[in-house]
Amino acid sequence: MWDNITCWPSASVGEVVVLHCPEYFGYFSSVSGNISRNCTSEGWSNIYPAPYAFACGLFSNDTPDTKGQTVFFGAIKTGYTIGHSLSLISLTAAMIILCLFRKLHCTRNYIHMHLFMSFIMRAIAVFIKDIVLFENGESDHCSVGSPGCKAAIVFFQYCIMANFFWLLVEGLYLHTLLVISFFSEKKYFWWYILIGWGAPSVFITAWTLSRIYFDDTGCWDTIESHLWWIIKTPILVSILVNFILFICIIRILVQKLHSPDVGRNENSQYTRLAKSTLLLIPLFGVHYIMFAFFPDNFKVEVKLVFELILGSFQGFVVAILYCFLNGEVQAELKRKWRRWNLERFMGKDMKYHHPSLGSNGTNFSTQISMLTKCSPKTRRCSSFQAEFSLV
Numbered sequence: 001m002w003d004n005i006t007c008w009p010s011a012s013v014g015e016v017v018v019l020h021c022p023e024y025f026g027y028f029s030s031v032s033g034n035i036s037r038n039c040t041s042e043g044w045s046n047i048y049p050a051p052y053a054f055a056c057g058l059f060s061n062d063t064p065d066t067k068g069q070t071v072f073f074g075a076i077k078t079g080y081t082i083g084h085s086l087s088l089i090s091l092t093a094a095m096i097i098l099c100l101f102r103k104l105h106c107t108r109n110y111i112h113m114h115l116f117m118s119f120i121m122r123a124i125a126v127f128i129k130d131i132v133l134f135e136n137g138e139s140d141h142c143s144v145g146s147p148g149c150k151a152a153i154v155f156f157q158y159c160i161m162a163n164f165f166w167l168l169v170e171g172l173y174l175h176t177l178l179v180i181s182f183f184s185e186k187k188y189f190w191w192y193i194l195i196g197w198g199a200p201s202v203f204i205t206a207w208t209l210s211r212i213y214f215d216d217t218g219c220w221d222t223i224e225s226h227l228w229w230i231i232k233t234p235i236l237v238s239i240l241v242n243f244i245l246f247i248c249i250i251r252i253l254v255q256k257l258h259s260p261d262v263g264r265n266e267n268s269q270y271t272r273l274a275k276s277t278l279l280l281i282p283l284f285g286v287h288y289i290m291f292a293f294f295p296d297n298f299k300v301e302v303k304l305v306f307e308l309i310l311g312s313f314q315g316f317v318v319a320i321l322y323c324f325l326n327g328e329v330q331a332e333l334k335r336k337w338r339r340w341n342l343e344r345f346m347g348k349d350m351k352y353h354h355p356s357l358g359s360n361g362t363n364f365s366t367q368i369s370m371l372t373k374c375s376p377k378t379r380r381c382s383s384f385q386a387e388f389s390l391v
Contacts, residue, residue, distance in 0.1 A: 001044055011039035021056035076304050077130070083312025084123035090316045091116045091123075094323035101332045107185040111166075111173055112322055114196055118163040119315030125159040126312075128152050133221060149219040154208055157231055161200035167285040168238040169196045171245035174280075178252050203234050236292055243289045250277060282317045 001008045011017050018036040033056050038045040095116050098104050132152040169192045176188065207230040215225050253276060281287060287310070291303045323329055 006035070008037060008044060013039055013041050015039045072301070076308055079305075079309035080126070080312040081130075083309060083316065084126050087119055087312065087315030087319070088123040090319040090324075091120050094319040095120070097323060097329060097333075101329075101336075103332055104328060107189055108173070110189065111169060111192060114193070115163075115166040115170055116315070116319065116323075118159070118166040118196070119318065121159040122163045123312075123315065125152075125156040129156045129221075133219065146219075150211075153220045154204060157207065158200055158204045161203060161231060161235060162197060164235050164238045164285065164288075165200055166196040167283070168242050171242040171249075171284050174283075175245045175249055178249060199234070203230060207231050239285065239288045239292045242284045243286060246280060246284045246286050249280065253277075279321055282314055282321065285314070287311075 006019060008017060008019070016036055016038050018034050021033050021035060035056070036048045038048070095113060098109050098113050098116075129152055132149050172195070173188075173192065207227060210227045210230060211220050211225075215227055288307070291307065
């Protein structure tokens, strides 16, 4: 019998079954207890010696705060649903903009588009997972889950891992652009594709096969099995590598800040450095390092709010900073808007006789010149200038 918390195995009438408290109670309490039920002719008895909340140390007083816990987890679900919805809408609009304007087609924006797509897939996977588990009732861990439910969880895990790996690709690309003077962007781009989409496929395939042969219970949505490390380890490695790349890039920016070629206005330069650092945080996913290497039961309420709610808005922030507030994107939108107004008032046939306004490539935003590193043999969309436009 599945009681929405623990799976009780089959037993004979009169037999008492004793189980350990579920592992996830350890996220909220350090108490390790046992629970038991008696198999009677009328079915399972109530839990002894006390309900889960008391027996497993979740509550120590006489009045269990089950209502407060329900409200808290309901608020968590509502929060990340809103965050993923905003991210999905904004990222879809950003993808359309980057696809429509040919002048924005370059390696840097191609990588951004893949990152945007990983965020879109992640949001869709979260919605599918919630529908399958919570609305369709596919949460019985006593029986083997349906193939559709397992496929939804596999897709969910793949999208999560692919998103982390594309954050890693962003870090690798920006670091390579700063360190290596000349490199084949086309050649590196295909390596980035293999890292972003290929590497997660390998790990998720290994995890799926392991679940099929060694732990084919429920809908594969639990993380208590040791097989969970097949997914968790590469994600932790990607977070750590990206954090190291973030520190290296900040160090390079500080070195450029003290370069003789930089102006003497130190306050302005430090302001630029601070802004560029803040812009890099959502692109690199640096905030994940805060709880990545702590135990799963460490500040679980804060961790849930930070990773689930704030993490769900990451795609929205990335779309705003690296598309809608990007200097090149704004210039293209202004140019298209002026051309549309010109055609509207002067007729479509006049567009071939009048030059497009704003088409001289002028970037109207203040840009961080310390990040400029252009190659005469490669096309890099004004290199880092457009990337770190200060609006």
